[in-house]
Amino acid sequence: MSDILLEVNNLETSFFTHIGEVKAIRNVSFNVKSGESLGVVGESGSGKSVTFLSVMRLLQHPGKVIGGEILFNGEDLLKKTTKEMRRIRGDKISMIFQDPMTSLNPVYTIGNQIVEIIQEHNNVSKKEAKDRAIKMLDMVGIPSPESRFSNYPHEFSGGMRQRAMIAIALSCYPELLIADEPTTALDVTIQAQILSLIKELNKKLNMSTVLITHDLGIVAKVCTRVIVMYGGLIMEEGSVKDIFYNPLHPYTMGLLKSIPRLSSNKTRLVPIPGTPPDLLKPPKGCPFYNRCNFAMNICKEEMPLYYQRGLQKAMCWLLDEDAPRVEEYERQKGGVRSGA
Incomplete structure (x- = not known):
């Protein structure tokens, strides 16, 4: 059995704007192995986030995948129906977005948002879902998870909201976690805690992790392999040691x-x-x-x-x-x- 979990071949993604076609991703190919931690780096606009929004099939109009294939466990995600993708997202593949304040629903408690994801993808009772949600809050280091379960997003600090987002993403034990700039707007101490948490959970749950960032220092702490993107293309790919000590x-x-x-x-x-x-x-x-x-x-x-x-x-x-x-x-x- 292959150890490749995600395989992207010749991916092309464009944005069809009123002034023309923006070729955001051009013939990009890479893979993610089971259990590994992959870093994707590059300046803003290099195509990092668009690549993985394409993988998740979450591109908004006017963005569109126009070529290539995205194989997850050997099945092409581009051939899946919208309903089939809803079953995969949040269950087999989860994504942590850049801003936890806008990603969390302000009118629902943190606990209810985790329970909703669990029940969407698992045939469990509300009590079982709540127990798992509390367990996830505890796993990501939120103190007093039983009482915090009933808190709203505005009652959490920035770092706590990011931990809550990680708890939501991990609540169905995904095979692949995509973290898009997970430490944006967090202070240095909280950044270190979040990165340490992602690294620890990657090993503990044996899941594959993709960390999207512009910061090579973050990649050095968390990842084992790196993809460097620029202008919608992969410029270089190698182990962390290769990229830092023998860049080509x-x-x-x-x-x-x-x-x-x-x-x-x-x-x-x-x-x-x-x-x-x-x-x-x-x-x-x-x-x-x-x-x-x-x-x-x-x-x-x-x-x-x-x-x-x-x-x-x-x-x-x-x-x-x-x-x-x-x-x-x-x-x-x-x-x-x-x-x-």
Whole structure:
């Protein structure tokens, strides 16, 4: 039996606006293995959230999946009916959204919202659902879960609301949990607690986790494998160790340079110059061409191939055997060890 839980092949997603087609996701392929924790990183607008909203079939108009396949346990989710997807969402696949305040219904208690999900997907009594809901609140570290069960969202702090969202997402013991910027708007202490909780539950429940973020520091703490996205494409993919200590793509190198570090030297952060590509008119070559310090003529004219280095792959012409040797690029492939 395959250990691949989710397999996305040649996914294409567009937004059909009044000014034209925005090609948000372009020929994206990846997989998520059973029990693993996958990080998906990139700047805002790189396609991270849209990719997984496509997986969940939660895209709103004018967004539409126009190509590819999304296989979950070998079954193509794009061929499922709306009713079939409702049975899968919240049961087999759950998602934690960015803002817990807008994701929770303010007029229902936290407990009732968890009970509703449990009863939607499981043939259990209201008492059994309530008992499980209290157990879930306790599991995610909410104190006095029996009394907190009857609280409304406004009676919870930001961190507690995020824990409640995690409890809702886990209430049916999903095989795959997708967390979209789960620490947004939380202070540093609460961020650390939420990340620790997700990592602990990933092991305890043996579920697969996808963590969507723009913060490579978060990925280093929680994930085992990383996908780097830019311009609606996957630029690089590899283990956390590969990405941090042997980055192959100049975009990944740029992200690593922008991470704050504890150091005695008071050096400025190094931002990536320029702006992301216009996906109304996506470039025919590498989307990072106009921001790359190592760009060549071919990068502008032709889309790079994916080059494999062990279990790591990247989409960059500099990895071609006929590419010129660029000393600074070779140095920055040392990742965080070289100061990249």
